[in-house]
Amino acid sequence: MCLLQLKSRRFALAVFPALCVLAGNAVGANSEFTWPVEADLVYNDGDLADVWHDSGGDVSIWNTKDDLKIFINSGEDLKIEEIAIHVVQYTADFDAILDKKSRKPKVSKLEFKTDYLGDYGSAVDSHLEVISLDNYDICWGMDPEKCPANLYIIVAAELGAGETVYADGTGTFDRVDKDAVWAWYVEYPLAKIESGHFVDANVNGLYFETPTQSGVTGDSGQFRFIPDERIDFAVGNLRLGDAEAARAVAPDDLFGTDMDDNRVLNVARLLQSFDADGNPAQGAINISAPVVACLNGVLGDSEMPPPEEFFADDYAVGQLIDATIAACDGQVTLAAVTKEEAKENLNAGMKAGNLMKRNISKTPEMLSDKAKIEIAPVYVPAQRADGSPTSVVYHDEYGEVIEDRNVAKPIVVSYLDGIEGTDAADVFVAISRDDGDTWKRRNLSKTADKSSLLGFPGDSKKPMLKVKDNKIFVAWTDKYCRGGRPGYAIEVCPDDSPDCQICRDTEHGEICTIDYPGDDAYWQDDIFGVAGPQRSVIYEEFPEMGERPYSCVWTARAVIEPNTGDIQWFKPEKVSSGRRDAYQIFAGAGTDVAFAIVWQEDPKGLRPGEGEGPGDGWSGARSTNKTDIWYSYITLGDFGKIDYNYP
Known part of the structure; x- marks a missing residue:
């Protein structure tokens, strides 16, 4: 390869490796690209045209919403004496800088030039070129002819290294006389810049920084980012933490937790205390430049702990807030906010920002699994989990109140949650009647600490949730198969005496009541096999598994009272006995008809598969060839009925 020279000066030609030619819109979310794009500066051995060496320098390139930025670092041993850069949207536009005969680039014709030696008298370690995108026809349409996705860039830098340096790439300026190239250029994919908002209510005045973007949050807490970047936030010199950049970022995202975390509440407390109008409960939080100056004055040159450590310390956060308020006395009127006030304002701010995230299970130390969600199609009086009345405020994307x-509408979530002191899980249901702000939880199965066979815990599995009108239906399988029998699965009194009593073992002890003969026929037929004994399987080929009880099917139902929002739960009912192993349960809700469930039963129990997949159970676990599919239903008309004659 020939050396690229400008008169008698030697230049380092830095050209980024081509990423790809994009046929379509500019690169954005879910892209395989990352920014900044980086390349090492290399130089060509003058005696061996195809031998290249690393000069120790490098170049980075990225774009903001308004500018293209190119950063050149000379490395430890060299200095930048002069740079020249040229940017085009179509490769044909490079013709203007090429020698007409040799097709060799003329560095003197590159558009953006800085001569450090000639104009300033000394070389520099690095150079940042900021080029306005207004110089180009930038748009974000799908037509690559009208909205080209790439910029093509040459960066030339004289480093005084004695040889010309190049950044290798696939875009070439080919020699006319030989099978070689004069120089290279980069195909740079434009990154579409997204806008996001920091919300605790919208927070204005925060410093933000990503690998490519930086600035101060403006109107409505707005910041900019390229998808898949992480973003760091700070108030002056106090770092708050970092999170994955998104359309909305809240204090809980900084720690990967929920709104009740102590660190989250202390961040909210600090931001709200620094609100320049002294009233964070009303509208956006504005952290003005004088407030930042007061904070920085208090911090001085002290080295602060990491955010996850500092914001876990209530006392330290309170001391900093009080000291900043005192420093601002006479300049800005600030008001210290308690954690309780901060939490209330934070909840209101999340709603105003259309961001709602809540920890429903509230058991971070336990395994929670198999969550499902349904929304009841009926309206009830809005109320918090404790039953106190509330209201639900709806906002548009700009934070303006719509209604x-x-x-x-009640939101219903079912899930499994581990029970402390056991290795088993119970089925839980959580219901919100204030649009997801607060949740009332209920343990439906309550079997994890019980055993009906072999001392094996109840361990609930695979809850299925269906909601129809104001009715909630949940079904699951369980290793606990005692009690919970529906009315048709009763014992028959041994004689015809009207005073004959039937005694049952319940979770409250033995209860004896007068026999109700109205459902004797159901017991005699035992049409669903509910009254049979629970059985088990011995896994002889897996001694560590030992003997395991079969599972049975349980259901629970509830009715929501539309006029009051009250929720009436019925006692869970067992609809299979455990004589056969029940699994693979599914539930459905027919329009204006019924709730139904189907499940599989195996008389020999679930058999292990041959796979070694992860998690509980066996990969490829299989049934025997004698399984049955069972079906049961309850009509909507009978859903809320109770047989008050049944003892």
Whole structure:
């Protein structure tokens, strides 16, 4: 390869490796690219045209919403004496800088030049070129002819190294006389810049920084980012933490936790205390430049602990807030906010920012699994989990109030949650009647600490949730198969005496009551096999598994009272006995008809598969060839009925 020279000066030609030619819109979310794009500076051995060496320098390139930025670092041993850069949107536009005969680039014709030696008298270690994108026809349409996705860039830098340096790439300026190239250029994919908002209410005045973007949050807490970047936030010199950049980032994202975390509440407390108007409960939080100056004055040159450590310390956060308020006395009127006030304001701010995230299970130390969600299609009076009345405020994307309602549609979530002191899980249901702000939880199965066979815990599995109108239906399988029998699965009194009593073992002890003969026929047929004994299987080929009880099917139902929002739960009912092993349960809800479930039963129990997959159970576990599919239902008309004659 020939050396690229400008008169008698030698230049380092830095050209980024081509990433790809994009046929379509500029690169954005879910892209395989990352920014900044980086390349090492290399130089060509003058005697061996195809031998290249690392000069120790490098170049980075990225774009913001308004500018293209190119950073050149000369490395430890060299200095930048002069640079020249040229950017085009179409490769044909490079013709203007090429020698007409040799097709060799003329560095003197490159558009953006800085001569450090000639103009300033000394070389530098690095150079940042900021080029306005207004110089180009930038748009974000799908037509690559009208909205080209790439910029093509040459960066030339004289380093005084004695040889010309190049950044290798696939875009070439080919020699006319030989099978070689004069120089290289980069195909740079434009990154579409996204806008996000920091919300505790919208927070204005935060410093933000990503690998490519930086600035101060403006109107509505706005910041900019390229998808898949992480973003760091700070108030002056106090770092708050970092999170994955997104359309909305809240204090809990800084720690990967929920709104009740102590660190989250202390961040909210600090931000709200620094609100320049002294009233964070009203509208956005504005952290003005004088407030930042007061904070930085208090911090001085002290080295602060990491955010996850500092914001876990209530006392330290309170001391910093009080000291900043004192430093601002006479300049800005600030008001210290308690954690309780901060939490209330934070909840309101999340709603105003259309961001809602809540920890439903509230058991971070236990395994939670198999969550499902349904929304009831009926409105009930809006109320918090403790039953106190509330309202639900709806906002548009700009934070303007659309409507303030005193009603809400109940949100229903079912899930498994581990029970402390056991290796088993119970089925839980959580219901929100204030649009997800607070949740009332209920343990439906309550079997994890019980055993009906072999001392094996109840361990609930695979809850299925269905909601129809104001009715909630849940079904699951369980290793606990005692009690919970529906009315048709009763014992028959041994004689015809009207005073004959039937005694049952319940979770509250033995209860004896007068026999109800109205359902004797159901017991005699035992049409669903509910009254049979629970059985088990011995896994002789897996001694560590030992003997395991079969599972049975349980259901629970609830009715929501539309006028009050009250939720009436019925006692869970067992609809299979455990004589056969039940699994693979599914539930459905027919329109204006019924709730139904189907499940599989195996008389010999679930057999292990041959795979070694991860997690509980066996990969490829299989049934025998004698399994049955069972079906049961309850009509909507019978859903809320109770046989009050049944003892």
